[in-house]
Amino acid sequence: MDKELEHNFVALLEEHQNIVHKVCRLYTNHREAHNDLFQEITIQLWKAYPKFRGDAKFSTWMYRVGLNTAITLYRKSKRTINTYELETFQFKIKAEDYDDTEEQQLKLLYDAVRQLNDIEKALVFLYLEDKDYREISETLGISEVNARVKMNRIKNKLKTILNP
Template sequence: MTQELEHSFVTQLEANQNIVHKICRLYTQDSESHNDLFQEITIQLWRAYPKFRGDSKFSTWMYRVALNTAITLYRKGKRKVQTQDFEGVSFKITAEEYDDTVEQQLKLMYNAVKTLNDIDKALVFLYLEDKNYREIAETLGITEVNARVKMNRIKEKLRKILNP
């Protein structure tokens, strides 16, 4: 791959890496698994990047690849992400500090969201990222109406979990 493509990828990834961290947080239980999943998502993004046509925003495309990677790995029953060496890639990504300490309410909310199925988790994540229903539907490959209905059901389910 050209240096221009590599530079473009690294710039986009650095600017949007919080998306990947948030997805990792939803689908992992500890920092080691978080780091492994982050690495695997980064590898999948890098492999898919030459095919990114720019039909959607980079962040929308990134959500889709990252969520699909996380869902695929955990649907296969893997609790540990199998990592692999990625030879020939020399770029370094400046990682932001990942702060594992959060307020108690945020932990409760994340724990409640973790009880949801994989697709519902992804929908909540995108909703919390202030994505509109059209963007959520596009990212998840469902209709806008279906996204709205699912989100209303999920909100009710989360209310019951958080306020028994």
């Protein structure tokens, strides 16, 4: 591959890398797994980049590749034995004046979202990224109406999970 293609890819990846981090955060629980998934998504993006035609925005295409990679790896990982990192069991001491309400609410939301199926997770992720239903439908390859219906069902499902 030529240097210009590589330069353009690196520039676009640097500009939009938060998308990949957010996908990783949604599908992983530990830093090591996050880093591994980030690397795998980056590899898949690089492999697919020469075929990127620009029909959609780069960020939309990046969401699609990232989510598909994460879903594929997530499904494979369900067939393996779960292990826990030692850092999970370390004590975390917070300053007394620190209000972690928002952090706790965000953690509860992520925990609830992790209980959803793969497509539902992707839809919630894009919704929380303030993507409109047209862009969500393009990214996930479903109709706009289907995206709206699914999102309403997911909202109800999350309410049930969060408020049993």
